[in-house]
Amino acid sequence: MTRNRQDIAAGVLFIALGLLFAFDIWRTGLAIGEARAIGPAFLPAILAGILVALGIAVTVKAFLTRVEPEAKRPIPWRGIAFIAPLPILFGLTIDGAGLVLPIFVVAFLGSFATRDAKPVSSLLVAAGITVFSVVIFHYLAGLPQPLFGPWFDFLRS
């Protein structure tokens, strides 16, 4: 039997998030109001309080009880390292570069989140995904973004 670390972490996370919302209510000076005319912070303040209370309950319960140890699941650091920044990259480039380049780069780099990706096949996969996405989103769904954005304007002159 072992301590339930999952629940301790979950409880602490709930407390932290609850406090974060409470802090923002205080920081922005939102009115809580009164029952007759409740202010914009009335329900959020109550909910933040409940979330903190539930977080405490989850944490306390986790300290009081023991659980059977579970098989450890590895955290996919490689996957997270490759995938998590890619939406950011996509967001930073999409307005300037248009659809094609960001899609291709995200698909290419994203495939390396898996361990069995190889450069050449990933290039092919990325090309395939790009064609497929462009057909679906640009031609079928009619997304207004240009295929190649303003960054490529120097080629057009």
Add this chain to the structure above:
Amino acid sequence: MMDILGNIGDGFAIAGTLTNILYAFLGCVLGTVIGVLPGVGPMATIAILMPMTMGSDPTTSLIMLAGVYYGAQYGGSTSAILINMPGEVSSAVTAIEGYQMARRGRAGAALATAAIGSFIAGTLATIAVAVLSPPLASMARSFASPEYFALMVLGLVMAIALANGAPLKALAMIVLGLLIGMIGQEDQTGRMRFTMGFNELADRTALFLPLVIGFFGLAEIYRNLEGPAGREALLRKVSNIWPSREDFRRMVAPILRGTGLGSLLGIIPGNGPVLASFASYSIEKRLSKHKHEFGNGAIEGVAGPEAANNAGAQTSFVPMLTLGIPPSPVMALMMGAMILNGILPGPRVIEENPGLFWGLIASMWIGNIILVILNLPLISLWVKLLTIPYRVLVPAILTFSCIGVYSVSSNAFHVFALAVFGLFGYAFMRLKCEPAPLLLGYVLAQPIENNLIRSLRVSRGDPMVFIERPISAVLLGIALVALIVILLPFIARKREKVFVEDDA
């Protein structure tokens, strides 16, 4: 009765236009294609594909999304049966007997049984939806704010009741979802809440897509990457799809029982379709004349749960469309999609948008036909999709998620939010906090707050308004009792554990 027939007729006139059939077809195909992919369940499928359905008019958009939903379910059963990788809990039941049938070389019969069961269930359940919705909606039209508030509280409490896992954490996830739903411009005063100065957060529906695609798409990718890179491909050739006469004889009763069970449980808040497929499995096991076959590929164990699941999937539209209460996580997604399309689900939808309402119902049946036509002959094509390796699957889902979020808002900010929610979603998954209750809270946040404010304004701040009105009192009473019942075992267990430790 004639009314209903007339309404269904009108519905078919709308759902039967070429555009709508085309979009329903497209939805079914895309839903099946993504849903059949290993490790991608209906929630992930719907979340990822949702942006593609936006942009056309609301009716068409919802018809396509509903098609995605049915397609994802069919696809999920296929991967459950063929490689024992159910994408969601309800097809986990199908996997029990279905995968055993596949191992014994009867994959074709199992797939056909699932398809036939789903089709019959879908047809009958569509009728149930058409019959049940109007009276429920007209009853709900007499509701005022306090009743709505109470109903939504009940819906949220029921969501914990049937979430698997710790009820306290589920409750906390609901509260967190409600809080996230508060981010944005407040309706009454127009003041910004929790936006941290980002104008992109002013619209309270702005976070919906990043949230669902992050929690159900990206987080799902991270989870899939936990395992070893190579999946064992145990694919057998699927031949001989048509079930034998004996098979047909054995599947009829389970399908009908499953349909009844599913139609009934689908309406009840708390993920009825999942409950229904479990219930159907145990009933069929008890009633079967071939008990020894259960666990080794009993056809009843595929037919019953599949029918139950599909019937429940259909009738779970009823409370969402008529009351604005999503009874299952998928319906919370659908409700979010409706709100994004500018339609607030509730009793007024039938009156104000009869075309949308009846068109959607008619399209359910059309969708079921499309799926049978699509699935039985094309099975070998779907089977090929099961062999797609992660190094193709992962970048594809990632790219679709990014474009999807961006395509709806045309704002890079929401793609950044997607990255954040993906990490949060995975963290919660690791901590065994289910994301579905959070989604439910998020979707209901705005209506629940507005109904609370309205109730208190009418009562001049007297909270007794919720207890003095009989319907809201009863609803809140049920919610309270349910909450106590859910939390009681936890209290009892905790005491027990504490005592055990004291003794030691």
